[in-house]
Amino acid sequence: MKLSPRIQATATPPIPAARAWAARYQGQAGPAIDLTQAVPGYPPHADLLAKLAEAAGNPANAGYGPIDGEAALRTALAEDTARFYGADITPADVVITAGGNLAFSMVMAALLGQGDAVALPTPWYFNHQMALTMLGASVQPLPCHAEDGFLPIVAEARALLAAGARALVLVTPNNPTGAVYPPALIAELAEACRTHGAWLVIDETYRDFLAPAQSPPHALFQSPAWRDHVIHLYSFSKAYCVPGHRVGAVLCGPAFRTELLKALDTWQICPPRAAQAALAWAVPNLLPWRLGNRDIMATRAAAFATAVAPLTNWRLEALGAYFAYMRLPAAAPDAVQSAEILAAEQGLMLLPGPFFGPGQQRHLRLAFANVGLEAIAALPARLLALEAPRP
Numbered sequence: 001m002k003l004s005p006r007i008q009a010t011a012t013p014p015i016p017a018a019r020a021w022a023a024r025y026q027g028q029a030g031p032a033i034d035l036t037q038a039v040p041g042y043p044p045h046a047d048l049l050a051k052l053a054e055a056a057g058n059p060a061n062a063g064y065g066p067i068d069g070e071a072a073l074r075t076a077l078a079e080d081t082a083r084f085y086g087a088d089i090t091p092a093d094v095v096i097t098a099g100g101n102l103a104f105s106m107v108m109a110a111l112l113g114q115g116d117a118v119a120l121p122t123p124w125y126f127n128h129q130m131a132l133t134m135l136g137a138s139v140q141p142l143p144c145h146a147e148d149g150f151l152p153i154v155a156e157a158r159a160l161l162a163a164g165a166r167a168l169v170l171v172t173p174n175n176p177t178g179a180v181y182p183p184a185l186i187a188e189l190a191e192a193c194r195t196h197g198a199w200l201v202i203d204e205t206y207r208d209f210l211a212p213a214q215s216p217p218h219a220l221f222q223s224p225a226w227r228d229h230v231i232h233l234y235s236f237s238k239a240y241c242v243p244g245h246r247v248g249a250v251l252c253g254p255a256f257r258t259e260l261l262k263a264l265d266t267w268q269i270c271p272p273r274a275a276q277a278a279l280a281w282a283v284p285n286l287l288p289w290r291l292g293n294r295d296i297m298a299t300r301a302a303a304f305a306t307a308v309a310p311l312t313n314w315r316l317e318a319l320g321a322y323f324a325y326m327r328l329p330a331a332a333p334d335a336v337q338s339a340e341i342l343a344a345e346q347g348l349m350l351l352p353g354p355f356f357g358p359g360q361q362r363h364l365r366l367a368f369a370n371v372g373l374e375a376i377a378a379l380p381a382r383l384l385a386l387e388a389p390r391p
Protein backbone atom coordinates (compact mmCIF):
# COMPACT_ATOMS: atom_id res chain seq x y z
CA MET A 1 0.00 0.00 0.00
CA LYS A 2 1.27 3.45 -0.88
CA LEU A 3 1.99 6.06 1.76
CA SER A 4 2.77 9.76 1.53
CA PRO A 5 6.22 10.25 -0.02
CA ARG A 6 6.57 13.32 2.21
CA ILE A 7 6.06 11.35 5.43
CA GLN A 8 8.34 8.62 4.16
CA ALA A 9 11.03 11.23 3.49
CA THR A 10 10.71 12.45 7.11
CA ALA A 11 13.25 11.28 9.70
CA THR A 12 12.35 8.67 12.33
CA PRO A 13 11.72 10.20 15.81
CA PRO A 14 15.30 10.61 17.12
CA ILE A 15 14.86 10.50 20.91
CA PRO A 16 13.40 6.98 21.19
CA ALA A 17 16.18 5.78 18.87
CA ALA A 18 18.84 7.20 21.19
CA ARG A 19 17.14 5.83 24.32
CA ALA A 20 16.87 2.38 22.75
CA TRP A 21 20.69 2.05 22.81
CA ALA A 22 20.54 2.21 26.62
CA ALA A 23 18.43 -0.97 26.77
CA ARG A 24 21.75 -2.86 26.59
CA TYR A 25 23.23 -0.99 29.58
CA GLN A 26 23.93 -3.26 32.58
CA GLY A 27 24.46 -0.57 35.22
CA GLN A 28 28.26 -0.98 35.44
CA ALA A 29 29.02 2.79 35.46
CA GLY A 30 26.27 3.71 37.92
CA PRO A 31 22.69 4.93 37.45
CA ALA A 32 21.70 5.78 33.88
CA ILE A 33 21.82 9.49 33.01
CA ASP A 34 19.38 10.70 30.37
CA LEU A 35 20.51 13.85 28.59
CA THR A 36 18.49 13.24 25.41
CA GLN A 37 15.28 15.23 25.61
CA ALA A 38 15.18 18.80 26.95
CA VAL A 39 13.01 18.48 30.02
CA PRO A 40 13.39 20.58 33.16
CA GLY A 41 14.98 18.40 35.81
CA TYR A 42 12.72 19.66 38.63
CA PRO A 43 8.98 19.27 39.25
CA PRO A 44 6.28 21.82 38.37
CA HIS A 45 5.36 24.25 41.17
CA ALA A 46 2.99 22.62 43.70
CA ASP A 47 0.46 25.46 43.33
CA LEU A 48 0.44 24.99 39.56
CA LEU A 49 -0.25 21.26 40.02
CA ALA A 50 -3.14 22.14 42.36
CA LYS A 51 -4.54 24.62 39.80
CA LEU A 52 -4.22 21.99 37.07
CA ALA A 53 -6.13 19.45 39.18
CA GLU A 54 -8.83 21.98 39.98
CA ALA A 55 -9.18 23.07 36.34
CA ALA A 56 -9.24 19.47 35.08
CA GLY A 57 -12.06 18.71 37.54
CA ASN A 58 -14.16 21.62 36.31
CA PRO A 59 -16.77 20.40 33.78
CA ALA A 60 -16.66 23.81 32.07
CA ASN A 61 -13.16 22.98 30.85
CA ALA A 62 -14.27 19.70 29.28
CA GLY A 63 -15.99 21.42 26.38
CA TYR A 64 -14.43 22.95 23.28
CA GLY A 65 -12.90 26.39 23.83
CA PRO A 66 -11.89 29.32 21.64
CA ILE A 67 -9.87 28.32 18.56
CA ASP A 68 -7.08 30.76 19.38
CA GLY A 69 -6.98 30.04 23.11
CA GLU A 70 -8.51 31.28 26.35
CA ALA A 71 -8.67 35.07 26.66
CA ALA A 72 -7.19 34.91 30.17
CA LEU A 73 -4.04 33.13 28.98
CA ARG A 74 -3.68 35.33 25.89
CA THR A 75 -3.86 38.38 28.16
CA ALA A 76 -1.40 36.93 30.67
CA LEU A 77 1.12 36.01 27.97
CA ALA A 78 0.73 39.40 26.23
CA GLU A 79 1.53 41.14 29.53
CA ASP A 80 4.45 38.82 30.27
CA THR A 81 5.88 39.28 26.76
CA ALA A 82 5.43 43.07 26.98
CA ARG A 83 7.31 43.07 30.30
CA PHE A 84 10.06 40.79 29.04
CA TYR A 85 10.77 42.63 25.77
CA GLY A 86 9.81 46.13 26.99
CA ALA A 87 7.35 46.36 24.09
CA ASP A 88 3.72 47.03 23.35
CA ILE A 89 2.17 43.55 22.94
CA THR A 90 -1.59 43.04 23.21
CA PRO A 91 -3.79 39.94 23.57
CA ALA A 92 -4.77 40.43 19.90
CA ASP A 93 -1.16 39.54 18.99
CA VAL A 94 -1.33 36.21 20.85
CA VAL A 95 -2.60 32.85 19.66
CA ILE A 96 -2.40 29.83 22.00
CA THR A 97 -1.54 26.44 20.51
CA ALA A 98 -1.37 22.82 21.64
CA GLY A 99 2.41 23.07 22.08
CA GLY A 100 5.28 24.85 20.37
CA ASN A 101 5.87 22.07 17.84
CA LEU A 102 2.29 22.24 16.57
CA ALA A 103 2.62 26.04 16.54
CA PHE A 104 5.56 25.70 14.14
CA SER A 105 3.75 23.25 11.84
CA MET A 106 0.60 25.37 11.72
CA VAL A 107 2.59 28.56 11.08
CA MET A 108 4.47 26.89 8.25
CA ALA A 109 1.24 25.48 6.78
CA ALA A 110 -0.07 29.05 6.70
CA LEU A 111 3.12 30.45 5.17
CA LEU A 112 4.17 27.96 2.54
CA GLY A 113 3.04 26.78 -0.84
CA GLN A 114 4.02 23.34 -2.13
CA GLY A 115 7.80 23.14 -2.56
CA ASP A 116 8.54 26.61 -1.15
CA ALA A 117 12.03 27.06 0.27
CA VAL A 118 12.75 27.76 3.95
CA ALA A 119 16.19 28.71 5.30
CA LEU A 120 17.08 26.69 8.37
CA PRO A 121 20.36 27.26 10.23
CA THR A 122 22.28 24.04 10.90
CA PRO A 123 22.58 22.33 13.28
CA TRP A 124 18.77 22.55 13.29
CA TYR A 125 16.06 21.54 15.74
CA PHE A 126 15.12 18.22 14.15
CA ASN A 127 11.37 18.61 14.55
CA HIS A 128 11.49 21.84 12.52
CA GLN A 129 13.20 20.04 9.67
CA MET A 130 10.80 17.09 10.00
CA ALA A 131 7.73 19.37 9.96
CA LEU A 132 8.99 21.17 6.86
CA THR A 133 9.70 17.88 5.07
CA MET A 134 6.19 16.66 5.92
CA LEU A 135 4.72 19.85 4.50
CA GLY A 136 6.59 19.36 1.23
CA ALA A 137 8.85 22.39 1.77
CA SER A 138 12.37 22.62 0.41
CA VAL A 139 14.69 22.93 3.43
CA GLN A 140 17.72 25.13 2.68
CA PRO A 141 20.51 24.60 5.24
CA LEU A 142 22.24 27.74 6.51
CA PRO A 143 25.44 26.28 8.02
CA CYS A 144 26.61 27.67 11.37
CA HIS A 145 30.07 26.85 12.69
CA ALA A 146 31.81 26.64 16.03
CA GLU A 147 34.33 29.33 15.01
CA ASP A 148 31.42 31.77 14.60
CA GLY A 149 29.81 30.75 17.89
CA PHE A 150 27.22 28.78 15.86
CA LEU A 151 25.68 32.08 14.73
CA PRO A 152 24.29 32.44 11.18
CA ILE A 153 26.32 34.54 8.73
CA VAL A 154 24.10 37.38 7.51
CA ALA A 155 25.51 37.35 3.94
CA GLU A 156 24.75 33.63 3.65
CA ALA A 157 21.22 34.15 4.95
CA ARG A 158 20.76 36.97 2.44
CA ALA A 159 21.90 34.67 -0.38
CA LEU A 160 19.24 32.08 0.52
CA LEU A 161 16.58 34.79 0.77
CA ALA A 162 17.67 36.30 -2.56
CA ALA A 163 17.39 32.82 -4.09
CA GLY A 164 13.73 32.72 -3.04
CA ALA A 165 13.47 31.34 0.52
CA ARG A 166 10.02 32.37 1.83
CA ALA A 167 11.06 32.27 5.49
CA LEU A 168 14.11 32.16 7.75
CA VAL A 169 13.75 30.19 10.98
CA LEU A 170 15.81 31.15 14.04
CA VAL A 171 15.94 29.37 17.39
CA THR A 172 17.46 31.47 20.17
CA PRO A 173 18.64 30.41 22.70
CA ASN A 174 19.42 27.65 20.26
CA ASN A 175 18.51 24.00 20.25
CA PRO A 176 20.85 22.09 19.88
CA THR A 177 23.85 24.35 20.50
CA GLY A 178 22.64 26.65 23.29
CA ALA A 179 24.00 29.65 21.33
CA VAL A 180 22.28 32.94 22.13
CA TYR A 181 21.94 35.21 19.08
CA PRO A 182 22.95 38.83 19.82
CA PRO A 183 20.19 41.47 19.37
CA ALA A 184 22.14 43.19 16.58
CA LEU A 185 22.37 39.94 14.59
CA ILE A 186 18.64 39.27 15.05
CA ALA A 187 17.91 42.82 13.86
CA GLU A 188 20.09 42.36 10.76
CA LEU A 189 18.50 39.04 9.89
CA ALA A 190 15.01 40.50 10.38
CA GLU A 191 15.91 43.37 8.08
CA ALA A 192 17.28 40.94 5.49
CA CYS A 193 13.96 39.06 5.60
CA ARG A 194 11.96 42.27 5.29
CA THR A 195 13.90 43.53 2.27
CA HIS A 196 13.49 40.17 0.52
CA GLY A 197 9.78 39.88 1.31
CA ALA A 198 10.37 36.83 3.53
CA TRP A 199 9.10 35.99 7.02
CA LEU A 200 11.31 35.74 10.06
CA VAL A 201 10.06 32.90 12.27
CA ILE A 202 11.79 33.13 15.64
CA ASP A 203 11.38 30.31 18.16
CA GLU A 204 12.14 31.54 21.68
CA THR A 205 11.13 28.45 23.63
CA TYR A 206 14.11 28.95 25.96
CA ARG A 207 13.86 32.73 26.47
CA ASP A 208 13.00 32.39 30.16
CA PHE A 209 16.45 30.90 30.78
CA LEU A 210 18.44 33.88 29.46
CA ALA A 211 20.73 35.60 31.94
CA PRO A 212 19.56 39.08 33.04
CA ALA A 213 22.40 40.62 30.99
CA GLN A 214 21.01 38.90 27.86
CA SER A 215 17.53 40.44 28.23
CA PRO A 216 15.71 41.72 26.32
CA PRO A 217 17.00 39.32 23.68
CA HIS A 218 16.04 41.58 20.75
CA ALA A 219 14.22 44.78 19.87
CA LEU A 220 12.02 43.39 17.08
CA PHE A 221 8.81 44.14 18.98
CA GLN A 222 9.78 47.80 19.40
CA SER A 223 8.52 48.68 15.94
CA PRO A 224 4.84 47.96 15.19
CA ALA A 225 6.02 46.88 11.71
CA TRP A 226 7.10 43.51 13.23
CA ARG A 227 3.53 42.34 12.67
CA ASP A 228 4.06 42.38 8.87
CA HIS A 229 7.09 40.11 8.71
CA VAL A 230 7.93 38.50 12.09
CA ILE A 231 6.32 35.47 13.74
CA HIS A 232 7.39 34.60 17.27
CA LEU A 233 6.96 31.13 18.78
CA TYR A 234 6.81 30.35 22.48
CA SER A 235 6.36 27.21 24.58
CA PHE A 236 5.06 26.84 28.13
CA SER A 237 6.67 23.38 28.31
CA LYS A 238 10.06 24.34 29.70
CA ALA A 239 9.39 27.56 31.62
CA TYR A 240 6.45 26.07 33.55
CA CYS A 241 7.66 22.47 33.54
CA VAL A 242 4.49 21.14 31.89
CA PRO A 243 5.56 19.58 28.57
CA GLY A 244 2.93 16.86 28.92
CA HIS A 245 0.11 19.40 28.98
CA ARG A 246 0.95 20.67 25.47
CA VAL A 247 0.62 24.44 25.51
CA GLY A 248 2.54 26.87 23.28
CA ALA A 249 1.90 30.17 21.56
CA VAL A 250 2.35 32.20 18.38
CA LEU A 251 2.70 35.99 18.34
CA CYS A 252 1.82 37.46 14.96
CA GLY A 253 0.10 40.32 13.17
CA PRO A 254 -3.60 40.46 12.24
CA ALA A 255 -3.33 39.55 8.54
CA PHE A 256 -1.30 36.42 9.26
CA ARG A 257 -3.54 35.55 12.21
CA THR A 258 -6.63 35.45 9.95
CA GLU A 259 -5.00 32.77 7.81
CA LEU A 260 -3.46 30.92 10.77
CA LEU A 261 -6.92 30.52 12.32
CA LYS A 262 -7.82 28.12 9.47
CA ALA A 263 -4.97 25.80 10.47
CA LEU A 264 -5.79 26.16 14.19
CA ASP A 265 -9.43 25.28 13.64
CA THR A 266 -8.57 22.28 11.51
CA TRP A 267 -5.64 20.83 13.44
CA GLN A 268 -6.22 21.68 17.07
CA ILE A 269 -9.87 22.96 17.29
CA CYS A 270 -8.77 24.40 20.62
CA PRO A 271 -5.70 24.01 22.84
CA PRO A 272 -6.05 21.94 26.06
CA ARG A 273 -8.37 23.99 28.26
CA ALA A 274 -7.55 22.93 31.82
CA ALA A 275 -3.87 23.59 31.27
CA GLN A 276 -4.64 27.01 29.80
CA ALA A 277 -6.73 27.93 32.85
CA ALA A 278 -3.94 26.90 35.21
CA LEU A 279 -1.27 28.66 33.16
CA ALA A 280 -3.28 31.90 33.04
CA TRP A 281 -2.87 31.91 36.82
CA ALA A 282 0.76 30.79 36.72
CA VAL A 283 2.14 33.33 34.24
CA PRO A 284 1.87 36.35 36.59
CA ASN A 285 1.97 34.47 39.89
CA LEU A 286 4.97 32.20 39.34
CA LEU A 287 7.36 34.83 38.03
CA PRO A 288 9.68 34.58 41.09
CA TRP A 289 9.70 30.77 40.72
CA ARG A 290 10.59 31.09 37.03
CA LEU A 291 13.45 33.45 37.85
CA GLY A 292 14.68 30.98 40.47
CA ASN A 293 14.64 28.19 37.88
CA ARG A 294 16.62 30.36 35.50
CA ASP A 295 19.27 30.61 38.21
CA ILE A 296 19.21 26.83 38.77
CA MET A 297 19.86 26.33 35.05
CA ALA A 298 22.70 28.85 35.11
CA THR A 299 24.25 26.93 38.03
CA ARG A 300 23.96 23.68 36.07
CA ALA A 301 25.54 25.29 33.00
CA ALA A 302 28.46 26.54 35.09
CA ALA A 303 28.84 23.15 36.80
CA PHE A 304 28.81 21.43 33.41
CA ALA A 305 31.52 23.72 32.02
CA THR A 306 33.67 23.12 35.14
CA ALA A 307 33.11 19.35 35.01
CA VAL A 308 34.18 18.94 31.37
CA ALA A 309 37.08 21.46 31.49
CA PRO A 310 39.68 18.78 32.41
CA LEU A 311 38.70 16.65 29.37
CA THR A 312 41.51 18.00 27.22
CA ASN A 313 40.61 16.02 24.09
CA TRP A 314 37.01 17.22 24.09
CA ARG A 315 35.89 20.71 23.07
CA LEU A 316 32.90 22.39 24.65
CA GLU A 317 32.01 24.47 21.60
CA ALA A 318 28.75 26.04 22.81
CA LEU A 319 26.74 26.15 26.01
CA GLY A 320 23.51 27.91 26.93
CA ALA A 321 19.92 27.55 28.13
CA TYR A 322 19.46 23.75 28.33
CA PHE A 323 22.24 22.52 26.09
CA ALA A 324 25.93 21.86 25.66
CA TYR A 325 27.30 21.08 22.20
CA MET A 326 30.59 19.20 22.36
CA ARG A 327 33.15 18.18 19.76
CA LEU A 328 34.37 14.62 20.16
CA PRO A 329 38.04 13.77 20.68
CA ALA A 330 39.79 13.08 17.37
CA ALA A 331 40.32 9.43 18.33
CA ALA A 332 36.66 8.76 19.17
CA PRO A 333 34.35 7.11 16.65
CA ASP A 334 31.83 9.24 14.76
CA ALA A 335 29.00 10.80 16.74
CA VAL A 336 26.30 8.18 16.15
CA GLN A 337 28.62 5.33 17.16
CA SER A 338 29.96 7.32 20.13
CA ALA A 339 26.44 8.06 21.35
CA GLU A 340 25.56 4.38 21.05
CA ILE A 341 28.67 3.32 23.01
CA LEU A 342 28.02 5.90 25.74
CA ALA A 343 24.40 4.75 26.12
CA ALA A 344 25.05 1.01 25.95
CA GLU A 345 28.27 0.88 28.01
CA GLN A 346 28.15 3.98 30.22
CA GLY A 347 24.39 4.47 30.68
CA LEU A 348 24.83 8.02 29.37
CA MET A 349 22.11 8.93 26.90
CA LEU A 350 22.63 11.95 24.66
CA LEU A 351 21.98 12.88 21.05
CA PRO A 352 24.55 12.60 18.25
CA GLY A 353 25.10 15.63 15.99
CA PRO A 354 23.80 14.02 12.77
CA PHE A 355 20.29 14.05 14.32
CA PHE A 356 20.53 17.84 13.90
CA GLY A 357 21.39 17.97 10.23
CA PRO A 358 24.33 17.78 7.84
CA GLY A 359 27.95 18.30 8.89
CA GLN A 360 27.52 17.33 12.55
CA GLN A 361 29.36 13.97 12.60
CA ARG A 362 31.82 15.06 15.30
CA HIS A 363 29.34 16.61 17.74
CA LEU A 364 27.18 15.50 20.64
CA ARG A 365 24.30 17.43 22.27
CA LEU A 366 23.97 17.06 26.02
CA ALA A 367 20.76 18.44 27.58
CA PHE A 368 22.40 19.08 30.97
CA ALA A 369 19.27 20.89 32.25
CA ASN A 370 17.66 17.50 32.81
CA VAL A 371 19.84 16.51 35.76
CA GLY A 372 21.19 17.80 39.06
CA LEU A 373 24.75 18.65 40.04
CA GLU A 374 25.58 15.12 41.21
CA ALA A 375 24.83 13.63 37.79
CA ILE A 376 26.73 16.47 36.08
CA ALA A 377 29.77 15.65 38.25
CA ALA A 378 29.54 12.01 37.10
CA LEU A 379 29.71 12.92 33.40
CA PRO A 380 33.47 13.31 32.83
CA ALA A 381 34.33 9.76 33.90
CA ARG A 382 31.71 8.36 31.55
CA LEU A 383 32.77 10.57 28.62
CA LEU A 384 36.42 9.62 29.19
CA ALA A 385 35.55 5.96 28.82
CA LEU A 386 35.04 6.68 25.13
CA GLU A 387 38.77 7.37 24.84
CA ALA A 388 39.83 4.10 26.49
CA PRO A 389 41.16 1.43 24.11
CA ARG A 390 38.33 -0.84 22.95
CA PRO A 391 38.55 -4.62 22.70
Ligand SMILES: Cc1ncc(COP(=O)(O)O)c(C=O)c1O
Pocket residue numbers: 038098099100101102125171175203205234235236237243246247248
Ligand atom coordinates in the same frame (compact mmCIF):
# COMPACT_ATOMS: atom_id res chain seq x y z
C1 LIG B 1 13.35 24.97 19.95
C2 LIG B 1 12.16 24.20 20.40
N1 LIG B 1 10.94 24.54 19.95
C3 LIG B 1 9.85 23.86 20.33
C4 LIG B 1 9.95 22.80 21.19
C5 LIG B 1 8.71 22.02 21.53
O1 LIG B 1 8.00 22.62 22.52
P1 LIG B 1 6.55 22.08 22.89
O2 LIG B 1 6.72 21.10 24.01
O3 LIG B 1 5.81 23.32 23.33
O4 LIG B 1 5.96 21.47 21.67
C6 LIG B 1 11.18 22.41 21.69
C7 LIG B 1 11.30 21.25 22.60
O5 LIG B 1 12.32 20.69 22.84
C8 LIG B 1 12.32 23.13 21.26
O6 LIG B 1 13.54 22.78 21.69
